[in-house]
Amino acid sequence: MEYDKSAAMSGNCKLNTMIGIASLMHFLVDGLCICALYLMVNNFCIAEAFAVFMTYNVLAFMTQPFTGIWVDKLRNKHLVLLVSCISLALAVLMTALVVALPQLQVSLTAVMSVSVLLGMGNSMFHVWGGKQTVIKKGNDMRHIGVFVSTGALGLAVGFVLCSWALLYIFLLSICVLGFIFVKMELDMKFAQMTEVKGSESDVNDPESPSWGKAVVCLAIIAIASFVLFRSFVGESISSGIHKNNLLLILFAAVAMVGKMAGGWIARYSGIVWSTAIFILGAMTCYFLKSEGMTTVLIGLFLINCTMPVTLYLANCLLKEREGLAFGILAAALIPGYLLANFL
Secondary structure (H helix, E strand, O other): HHHHHHHHHHHHHHHHHHHHHHHHHHHHHHHHHHHHHHOOOOOOOOHHHHHHHHHHHHHHHOOOOHHHHHHHOOOOHHHHHHHHHHHHHHHHHHHHHHHHHHHOOOOHHHHHHHHHHOOOOOOOOHHHHHHHHHHOOOHHHHHHHHHHHHHHHHHHHHHHOOHHHHHHHHHHHHHHHHHHHHHHHHHHHOOOOOOOOOOHHHHHHHOOOOOOHHHHHHHHOOOHHHHHHHHHHHHHHHOOOOHHHHHHHHHHHHHHHHHHHHHHHHHHOOHHHHHHHHHHHHHHHHOOOOHHHHHHHHHHHHHHHHHHHHHHHHHOOOOOOOOHHHHHHHHHHHHHHHHHHHO
């Protein structure tokens, strides 16, 4: 009995370590992508830079539902991580070539090719990481929040500290951590540790009723619509503020902490009450954002607290299609971002 308890604790520790690795890689992947893009478009005009970033964002986020369908059907999930790492490595190599060779610097096609590779690599990584988190921890909001949280800080660090040295550090770290993750995954399979959801799965992933397809579709549309709304509010709440490097890092850190905390708060306080408080508090801060920086920071924290909750609900609706659930909600972020910036 003691042996079984020790083995279970050891297995759960390994799962937590793997989720931690995936979360750290999320930070690194987003940081690498933004760093590579800014190194390329440094001398571009505004229109060209906008086209490059839009190409990247559309491929990185709007393709995630399709990536999710593919990942859900794939037996060997670690192949997705492998392809993602290869895409990112090729993108870094091409970034170096574009900047080093004058004839490529003036070629928007070459730069767009890098954006495509970065977008594909990012799309595959996000869906892979989101699905791995749900599979390994039984749709636990706490762990979902941890995984999704680190990307915001990665974007800020990649932008503020953008350099070739940082780009190569990001790439090397991604490759090393990816290798460690895959090795741990294969070791667990060889050890016949097939029950990967952990001891908490019975509590965190309750049996959901057999809803009809129409109900599920309407519920997913409602959740995705809220994610669009959340993206709009999150982007709008800090609009009009001149963001220096320190503020960018601060805003990203607050968003990261909000995503992390939201899963824990909702898990122990209940989804309905906690989400209602998150939304009402965030909207109050949104309308009072002119009152000062503290109001803006509190609003950013509260609106980001809802992220793990929406992912949890989508996973409940789309059982065993976690990649699709993650991809749909990720795609919903872009329209909200565009509305906030161009309305």
